[in-house]
Amino acid sequence: MTATPDSTVDCTETVVSILEWLEQCEVSPEAVDEALGVLSNSRRRRFLEVMRTYDEEITLPDAAEEVAVRESGSTVQELSADRVANVYLSLYHDHLPRLIDAGLLEYDQERDLVWPTF
Known part of the structure; x- marks a missing residue:
């Protein structure tokens, strides 16, 4: 499946938002991987x-x-x-x-x- 321009922007914005949130909190890389796995x-x-x-x-x-x-x-x-x-x-x-x-x-x-x- 190819991404439409709108879904690409949504994905990019979501990833940037998550990365910004991660910069502000102290969460281990393992906990992030587990959480993203659960939510995947x-x-x-x-x-x-x-x-x-x-x-x-x-x-x-x-x-x-x-x-x-x-x-x-x-x-x-x-x-x-x-x-x-x-x-x-x-x-x-x-x-x-x-x-x-x-x-x-x-x-x-x-x-x-x-x-x-x-």
């Missing part, structure tokens, strides 16, 4: 956005539904059950463990509840 996936970013929006424990199926809504731009009623199930499986098997390891989320598997730690 759009589904993980949306998952974190959902958790910040609710700022309390919610069921993982509800979080998956909200992530699917945000990804597709559709309403809940327009989403297929397969779409939500695919998002749920992706969150459960890939993104949730990474975010738990990063200390950003907690998960109660027995109750299928997730909540932010930030």
